[in-house]
Amino acid sequence: MTIQLTNTLTRRKEPFVPADPSRVTMYVCGPTVYNYAHIGNMRPPVVFDVLFRLLRHTYGESAVLYARNYTDIDDRIIKLALESGQPMSAITEKFAKIYDEDTGALGVLTPTHQPRATENVDGMIKLIETLIANGSAYKVSTGVYFAVGSDEDYGKLSGRAQEDMQAGARVEGEDDKRHPSDFALWKTTLPGEPSWDAPFGAGRPGWHIECSAMIDAELGSPIDIHGGGLDLIFPHHENEIAQSESAHGHPLARVWMHNGFLTMDTTKMSKSLGNVITPRELLEQGWQGEVLRWALLSTHYRAPLDWTEELMKQAQASLDRLYGAVLRLRDVEAADVEAPAAFVAALQDDLNTAVAIAELSALATAANIAKKPADMAKAKGELLAAAKLFGVLQNDPEQWFRASFGEQAAEIDKLVAERVAARAAKNYAESDRLRDELAARGVEVMDSASGSTWRRKG
Numbered sequence: 001m002t003i004q005l006t007n008t009l010t011r012r013k014e015p016f017v018p019a020d021p022s023r024v025t026m027y028v029c030g031p032t033v034y035n036y037a038h039i040g041n042m043r044p045p046v047v048f049d050v051l052f053r054l055l056r057h058t059y060g061e062s063a064v065l066y067a068r069n070y071t072d073i074d075d076r077i078i079k080l081a082l083e084s085g086q087p088m089s090a091i092t093e094k095f096a097k098i099y100d101e102d103t104g105a106l107g108v109l110t111p112t113h114q115p116r117a118t119e120n121v122d123g124m125i126k127l128i129e130t131l132i133a134n135g136s137a138y139k140v141s142t143g144v145y146f147a148v149g150s151d152e153d154y155g156k157l158s159g160r161a162q163e164d165m166q167a168g169a170r171v172e173g174e175d176d177k178r179h180p181s182d183f184a185l186w187k188t189t190l191p192g193e194p195s196w197d198a199p200f201g202a203g204r205p206g207w208h209i210e211c212s213a214m215i216d217a218e219l220g221s222p223i224d225i226h227g228g229g230l231d232l233i234f235p236h237h238e239n240e241i242a243q244s245e246s247a248h249g250h251p252l253a254r255v256w257m258h259n260g261f262l263t264m265d266t267t268k269m270s271k272s273l274g275n276v277i278t279p280r281e282l283l284e285q286g287w288q289g290e291v292l293r294w295a296l297l298s299t300h301y302r303a304p305l306d307w308t309e310e311l312m313k314q315a316q317a318s319l320d321r322l323y324g325a326v327l328r329l330r331d332v333e334a335a336d337v338e339a340p341a342a343f344v345a346a347l348q349d350d351l352n353t354a355v356a357i358a359e360l361s362a363l364a365t366a367a368n369i370a371k372k373p374a375d376m377a378k379a380k381g382e383l384l385a386a387a388k389l390f391g392v393l394q395n396d397p398e399q400w401f402r403a404s405f406g407e408q409a410a411e412i413d414k415l416v417a418e419r420v421a422a423r424a425a426k427n428y429a430e431s432d433r434l435r436d437e438l439a440a441r442g443v444e445v446m447d448s449a450s451g452s453t454w455r456r457k458g
């Protein structure tokens, strides 16, 4: 079976066929690095990390080029720098590092390329010059604008008609643009703002041109896959398409993918609404990174996902079951096998992570009931291979349960050691009493040739 992906551009689920299977390219719009990302902001990096892993599994690790940028030139960063008196770079470097730590905690692989807007301004200037030269853009006193009327295809991604886009398109400081829907490629420098020299006047780039230029620099268009959150379809991705395609005369990306929103009480999680929780806070509360990752993947990426305590508890319980199965087979050497076809097929079906999770659970069941050595080796190998493709089970199982029991873990360790001692002294009444006491705490002791360990009771 081939990979099927829902393409926002065609509004269909289609077989994914890369232009060159030895060089598969994907770009995902990254964070604006000026504050802490909330857990909703983690949905794109986690979802596209699963796709990155699936593509590498399919085409080979070195065949997949994945770029995810840092937006480090943006109105909000400039405002914060002016208000706080810090240089922009102090803010952006701090939050880029925090973003890397947060995504790393959630098991997100480092993309192949992580370009910064500030390192690609020359490419943006070149693109804008091309657009001015071919009549797609024009310069006025407040900046350079893309002339939406020059592009017959404008609106093809979002499905908006040009006439519908005019209302509300007025932006402060853009009063001399020719048409309300035209958007800024370059903004003339205002006092106190960062500025780059350009043939069309000193200024700074607009957000959309940043991504178009970084795609050119890192991957070259057309790329195979372009991704991001649902809120980026319009205007950001529509405008990326308009700029890149008007400059180059060929498609920017063949497949456009968008994840749905993370919500709280069915309202989009968003800084401006104040209903946010950050991965940092959740990790500090004791939730493990894989629990957050699992919770984010528990619903299909295109559907909305409501973030609740219950969701995290379910994710914790599912992962405990998987880790418990690995722990049961701790003395068994895993067979060197591929992730099972049914699990891979779930991911190939437009990243159906909910079905993939059900398959992982079935693999844990198989590992829990296997009795013959060959079956145990195979079950362990299959579970670990599938989990790796999903980006989970990357911790040591014993450490996992210690973390999962938090402050209680040390006491549990002590009770287990006492039970080992009681058994060694052939004091079976005491050993049974300790086993019952542990069971009452939700702990199952597991004895084997290599000693005793424990897991959460299933």
Ligand code: AMP
Pocket: 029, 030, 031, 032, 040, 041, 042, 043, 044, 228, 229, 230, 231, 232, 259, 260, 261, 262, 263, 268, 269, 270
């Ligand atoms: P921003 O830093 O606001 O540009 O957002 C970074 C990424 O997070 C973009 O791809 C957004 O589409 C995505 N995003 C923002 N809020 C949410 C949310 N509540 N649920 C899912 N994705 C989101």
Ligand code: ZN
Pocket: 028, 029, 030, 211, 236, 240
């Ligand atoms: Zn972008």
